[in-house]
Amino acid sequence: MNEPGTDAGQAGAPFILYLEGEDQRAAMEGLAYWVSELLLPVYGREVTSRAPWCPQWWEHLEAVAQLHGLWLAWQELTGTNGGPTGPAMWHRDFLTPVMQTLRDPDGPFAGCRAGGHRAKDVPVAEPYPA
Numbered sequence: 251m252n253e254p255g256t257d258a259g260q261a262g263a264p265f266i267l268y269l270e271g272e273d274q275r276a277a278m279e280g281l282a283y284w285v286s287e288l289l290l291p292v293y294g295r296e297v298t299s300r301a302p303w304c305p306q307w308w309e310h311l312e313a314v315a316q317l318h319g320l321w322l323a324w325q326e327l328t329g330t331n332g333g334p335t336g337p338a339m340w341h342r343d344f345l346t347p348v349m350q351t352l353r354d355p356d357g358p359f360a361g362c363r364a365g366g367h368r369a370k371d372v373p374v375a376e377p378y379p380a
Contacts, residue, residue, distance in 0.1 A: 266318040267311070277318070282308065284321050293345060297364050301353040304362035309369070312358040320348045 266277050285307065297303045307313045323344040327336035351357055361368040 265315075267315055278308065278314075281314070281318055281321055284324075285317060289317075289320075293349065295353075300355055302355065302357070302359040302362055303353060303364075304359040304367050305364065306362075306367035307352075307359070309367050310358040313352055316348050316352060320344050 264273070266274065266281065269277050294303070295301060304310060304313070307317070324340055326332060327340040327344075329336075332340075352359060354360075358370070361370070
């Protein structure tokens with residue numbers, strides 16, 4: 251894992267949904283490493299029907315977007331520039347809301363199980379009348 255504030259996810263880096271090609275691949279690899287090596291081992295908690303998790307979380311764009319933002323905030327607030335209260339702010343302001351949203355029974359992982367991913371139907375929007 252890279253030092254906070256460096257590499258593909260450094261503060262000020264483009265939001266992952268805007269990236270393409272090699273930049274997007276590198277950001278996803280960094281994010282996947284952070285999720286599997288830090289986030290889940292430390293903060294994952296047990297998977298239940300009331301707190302689902304998808305083992306293929308990268309198949310959910312909402313999860314990718316939220317986790318990328320969480321990773322960027324982690325890098326900024328837990329590094330040396332985050333100050334002594336940075337980690338507490340990260341837990342309060344970023345970790346808790348993101349994990350509550352992702353693991354909500356009606357959230358993006360609803361229907362996913364420990365054994366696999368279940369694709370969701372996205373809401374449809376009719377074209378705006380010109």
